[in-house]
Amino acid sequence: MENRWLFLGVAGALCAAVPGSAHQGAAGEVTPLFADDSIIVVTLTGPVRGIARRAQRSTKPHDARLDAAGESHAITLAARGKSRRERDKCRFPPLRIAFPDKPGKQSLFYRQGRIKLVTHCRDVDAAEQTVLREYAAYRLYNRITAESLRVRLARIRYVDDGEVVATRLGFFIEDGDDAARRLGMKEIDTGEIPVASLDQGDAARYALFQYMIGNTDWSMVIGPQKSDCCHNSRLLGAGRSARTGLTPVPYDFDAAGLVDAIYAEPNERLKTRSVKTRVYRGFCAFNALLPAEADRLRTLRPQLEAELAATPYASATTKQEMLSYLAGFYDDIGNSETFKARLTGRCR
Incomplete structure (x- = not known):
């Protein structure tokens, strides 16, 4: 045939x-964040509006806080990427989270030094569907081969100066070194x-x-x-x-x-x-x-x-x-x- x-x-x-x-x-160790596919709930508190507003010209990290899974961590938060930092394309940039103090072995974020977060481009439902489509692309390659970067979906609440700026889906991407170690x-x-x-x-x-x-x-x-x-x-x-x-x-x-x-x-x-x-x-x-x-x-x-x-x-x-x-x-x-x-x- x-x-x-x-x-x-x-x-x-x-x-x-x-x-x-x-x-x-x-195959070896999987970091805790990527050992589970369940959706996690995260709150990021910091100068979110300023980071978004200045994303096109600045990737400077800012002090912030991450709360998830009953944990609270001091972090730095910065815009990252290239095209998605352009203001005429996206109003909200992808982010990089860094942990100045390494989370302990019992933490969900154990072994996470710096981690990429894919975010909504704009605070509308259509942009959230785009996030899910890109998440699905990673998941397809995970199905095809272990030699891929794992992802973890999250419901993220962004808080700036006591006000909730947005609550949207996003996902974390496994670091290349962590993927290499796992393999x-x-x-x-x-x-x-x-x-x-x-x-x-x-x-x-x-x-x-x-x-x-x-x-x-x-x-x-x-x-x-x-x-x-x-x-x-x-x-x-x-x-x-x-x-x-x-x-x-x-x-x-x-x-x-x-x-x-x-x-x-x-x-x-x-x-x-x-x-x-x-x-x-x-x-x-x-x-x-x-x-x-x-x-x-x-x-x-x-x-x-x-x-x-x-x-x-x-x-x-x-x-x-x-x-x-x-x-x-x-x-x-x-x-x-x-x-x-x-x-x-x-x-x-």
Whole structure:
């Protein structure tokens, strides 16, 4: 049958390179914050209005307080990110929380030094649905591989000078070093790298996932500055000096078609008119590994659909739109002709 064009012998021969298989046995400690999927209730108290108002020009940290799970912690709070700090795009920036005093072993925030918080862009329900869509994108990759950044959904109350500024959903993102520790690996700090430095199976999985969610705002080999790798990606390896067999781990999916953020803009270099237009940006070096990974994603389809359908607080419309967008991906990998025309035939 046409939709079973993948030859099982090829899949078997490539099984040693199937993404996620190389490091699974080395899994280790999970920080408490990301050991549970339940939604936590958080209060952030500090100069929230000023941080938001000055976000475009300042990422200066400010003293604040975090209350959650019966705990209270002195923290610093700062705007972070790039496009979402622009005032004409977002009225409320993503935040970085830092703990000057390390929380103890019994704390939910044990081992959290600095942590990213994804927030609502504007204080409206539609912006909150965007948060949930991006959360769902992370959860999809969690389903696909352990070599991903975990996330934790939170209901956050923002308090400034005794007044509740907003109460909205947001989510915390696991730090790269914590993900590396969990996987028995190390986060790699390096500049531009050659494609050959990557674990080819892991990189093929990464590229196919980015196509799945319709994201083109990434690079697994170079950053905005050549001395800083990589754009919206972390690199993990066997040790900090490793320069081969590196695993790219993606983050920051707000420009993806699955998320379809109101402020997201198409990639100018690709000349697309909508962020929902999928463009495959994987390297031709991965082509031999893509069929096996595509076959694996077909097997995972029920789990991925269930993950989207179970997104907490997502509206029926949001869930249906995400499921429909995912279905478009499966149409693209449904037979050899579309697979070549839209993926392997458009590699870099």
